Amino acid sequence: MTRATLNDRELVTDILTRSFVDNKSVNYIIKQDEKREQCLKGLMEYSFDVCNLFGEVFISDDRKACALIVVPDRKKVTVKSILLDIKMALSVTGISNIRKAISRESAIKKIHPAVPLYYLWFIGVEPSQQGHGIGSKLLNELIQKGLSENRTICLETSTTKNIPWYEKHGFKIYRELDFGYKLYFMKMP
Secondary structure, X not given: OEEOOHXXXXXXXXXXXXXXXXXXXXXXXXXXXXXXXXXXXXXXXXXXXXXXXXXXXXXXXXXXXXXXXXXXXXXXXXXXXXXXXXXXXXXXXXXXHHHHHHHHHHHHHHHOOOOOEEEEEEXXXXXXXXXOOHHHHHHHHHHHHHHXXXXXXXXXXXXXXXXXXXXXXXXEEEEEEEOOOEEEEEEOO
């Protein structure tokens, strides 16, 4: 895997947009109108930008998969982060979903372990390439990186078919929340 650069932003956001088009957790916060796919892409652009500032963005060596990592103790409130949040709220979630999105994010943060985290926010594989081991290779590399930094690796998923895949890589469910869909909290034990 390699660290993504700003030149990779479009590739990363395209892979993630295609990978998360039917994701319950993502669709919970984005506007559900004729611009839904545009909002989804906007969410992935926002996520890339946040991770570029306060975490890490990686691409698989074959450029078919990517991952966005947040390192929460690096996260700071800056003018740029405030502008990103405002843009995301107005163009991605919409005014009517802002309270719902903030409430959900607050609930999620309360459940995260109070230790140094390596938070896997998004991992995606080009849909036509899924099932060929590309995601597993990338996830294994991310696990090694997080462990080498002595961080607890955690994630959430609303896609129940992905739970066995994460478990195969050593993650365990430690909590669930119900937002009208189940959100499963997983970490390396």
